[in-house]
Amino acid sequence: MNKIKILFILVFVCITLIPSFSQTFERKDIPEKYKWNLADIYPTVDAWQADVDMLNANVEMLAEFNGKLSESADALYKALKTGNDLTKTLWRAWVYAGNLSNENLNENQAIMQQMRTLETKLGEVTAFFEPEILKIPKEKIDQFFNEKPELKNDFDMYIDNIQRLREHTLTEAEEKILASFGLIAGNQNEVYSIFNNAEKPFPKVTLSTGEEVELTSSVYTKYRAAENREDREKVMKALFESYGDFKNMLGANLSGKVKKDWVYAKNRKYKSSLEASLNSDNLPTEIYSTLIEQVNNNLPTLHRALDLKKRMLGLDELHYYDLYVPLVEKVDMSFTVEEGQNILLNALKPLGEEYVTVLQKAYDDRWIDYMPTVGKRSGAYSNGGAYDVHPYILMNWTDDFLSVSTLAHELGHTMHSYFSNKTQPFAKADYATFVAEIASTVNENLLNDYMVKNAKSDEEVLYILGSYLELLRTTIFRQTSFAEFEWEIHKKVEAGEPLTGDDMCAIYYDIVKRYYGHEDGHCIVDDYIQYEWSYIPHFLGYNYYVFQYATSLIYGTALVEKMNEQGQPAVDAYYNILKGGGSKYSPELIKDAGIDPMSPEPVALTMQKMNRVMDQMEEILKKIGK
Ligand SMILES: [Zn+2]
Structure with missing residues (x-):
């Protein structure tokens, strides 16, 4: 079977990586109000264990449905309902175990082991579900839906997600052969990881201070943003040229990965690797081509941002190696948890009273674990898997603006889960x-707008707007340039043309020069940048994935623009996403929220915002005489 999103796997968990530092506080020294309340899921570990024991005893009964799913609407409903209920309990237990173990990764690990064993067992026992459902003719499914409205109400999406893959599913024998190639399917990624993380020689560079450094990945990341211009040029040139030394090997390796994608797609009767990849989320390829087309149409906005950066850095000529230097010096802003909570209550007010009420409830009822403590998992996440309870957020609060914006981000996921869980049956609550x-x-945008309106100084406004502008530049334009490269190399292979390291350098260099306005002098893209593709691990590790970073930010920004322009009707429409869960496929949900992902509108609205941000920045610069 193709990999699809189904009832019996994973709920969406957003994990944000933020820098970690050593912790000195023990969990027991943290006041209760800063800790999440896991007792809402289970009052004690014993209660959790009782559910796990129940699951272990009952999972086997799903095997009784083997061979019977097509018998009648009742039989199918009963099987799915049983699987559904067990999965719901499994997830409740999982969230409890996961959260508890993340409180201290040095302890509490055995409980996760129990969960993984259970999950594997559930997967094995229900392995017949998909192939059996696939074999039921569409007409019969429709008839079942008529006979049993509950079946349609709860499981139409689950069933359709299986049925819609019929034309891309092969005979049992063919599927077996194809599956056997899974053994070598990850090879190119493995080769790249070993090379990139272990065997690639580190170039040595002598900095302006006379210090000689080896360009490991962290040293490179540090010095590409160096204030000394020669240093940052030197490290970028040395690093990319060190990849260029291996361009033939790296090219052959990436070419192998692209060919693999095409072999799988072709065998499954897809017209392209792109179609095959996007089909797992039921996205039309037009979503992808629209993004690339619209971003290309709006390159003048990127060029304006580059010109502004040139001006703010005081340069006559902006080079690609200047891009990592911070646009605006960091302004020290400090926020306690309570201050952060308050800011968000105000900043998210445009989303309506109900939103703010639930937000207050999330604070009061302790859905959030704030403080970094010894052994606690780093970063941040939101997990909405405990369907009958409420979502949980893990934070590592460090009193800075990043803490506030991370909380805004995770609260976005948490509120999405909250509304979807409340509105949809469990089988349709999880979102793509x-x-x-x-x-x-959406939440990050609203927070930024609020911070700008309530800033204490021009420097603060400039810092917030500057960081936001850089976010738009890197997430929308840079990620889309990657998406375009990924598409181009796949198209070459699909057309039966050769694809070497040199070809990739040429394709990549052309794209980057076009995006950054090299010919018109907006940003000079020096020739060693042609090797940058071989520095990006995503092209090997993922399949058409990076474009979603761009689309999400574009849709989120566009929706907030709409709310600013139209007020309440746009806010109401946005709730179609929040409450929609997985009750429809993504493009429909987004359309219901008021923007058509296949139209130029979302990018146009985002560019409108980006240009307004630059207007504001230029105004301040003028005012403070810069
Ligand atoms: Zn996220």
């Missing part, structure tokens, strides 16, 4: 990756 980051970016 493609829509997940919309709720988080």
Whole structure:
């Protein structure tokens, strides 16, 4: 079977990585109000264990349905309902175990082991569900839906997600052969990881201070943003040229991965690797081509941002190696948890009273674990898997603006889960990756707008707007340039043309020069940038994935623009995403929220915002005489 999003796997968990540092506080020293209340899921570990024991005893009964799913509407409903209920309990237990173990990764690990064993067992026992449902003719499914409205109400999406893959599913024998190639399917990624993380020689560079450094990945990341211009040029040139030394090997390796994608797609009767990949979320390829086309149409906005950066850095000529230097010096802003909570209550007010009421409830009822403590998992996440309870957020609060914006982001996911869980049956509550980051970016946008309106100084405004502008530049334009490269190399292979390291350099260099306005002098893209593709691990590790970073931010920004322009009707429409869960496919949900992903509108609205941000920045610069 193709990999599809189904009832019996994973709920969406957003994990944000933020820098970690050593912790000195013990969990027991943290006041209760800063800790989440896991007792809402189970009062004690014993209660959790009782559910796990119940699951272990009952999972086997799903095997009784083997061979019977097509018998009648009742039989199918009963099987799915039983699987559904067990999965719901499994997830409740999972969230409890996961959260508890993340409180201290040095302890509490055995409980996760129990969960993984249970999940594997559930997967094995229900392995016959998909192939059996696939064999039921569409007409019979429709007849079942008529006979049993509950079946349609709860499981139509689950069933359709299986049925719609019929034309891309092969005979049992063919599927077996195809599956056997899974053994080598990850090879190119493995080769790249070993090379990139272990065997690639580190170039040595002598900095302006006379210090000689080896360009490991963290040293490179540090010095590409160096204030000394020669240093940052030197490290970028040395690093990319060190990849260029291996361009033939790296090219052959990536070419192998692209050919693999095409072999799988072709065998499954897809017209392209892109179609095959997007089909797992039921996205039409037009979503992808529209993004690339619209971003290309709006390159003048990127060029304006580059010109502004040139001006703010005081340069006559902006080079690609200047891009990592911060646009605006960091302004020290400090926020306690309570201050952060308050800011968000105000910033998210435009989303309506109900939203703010639930937000207050999330604070009061302790859905959130704030403080970094010894052994606690780093970063941040939101998990809405405990369907009958409420979502949970893990934070590592460090009193800075990043803490506030991370909380805004995670609260976006949490509120999305809250409303979807409340509105949809369990089987349709989980939302697709493609829509997940919309709720988080809507909140980040609203927070930024609020911070700008309530800033204490011009420097603060400039810092917030500057960081936001850089986010739009890197997430929308840079990620889309990657998406375009990924598409181009696949198209070459699909047309039966050769694809070497040199070809990739040429394709990549052309794209980057066009995006950054090299010919018109907006940003000079020096020739060693042609090797940058071989520095990006995503092209090997993922399949048409990076474009979703761009689309989410575009849709989130566009929705907030609409809310600013139209007020309440646009806010109401946005709730179609929040409450929609996985009750429809992503493009429909987004359309219901008021923007058509296949039209130029979302990018146009985002560019309108980006240009307004630059207007504001230029005004301040003028005012403070810069
Ligand atoms: Zn997220």
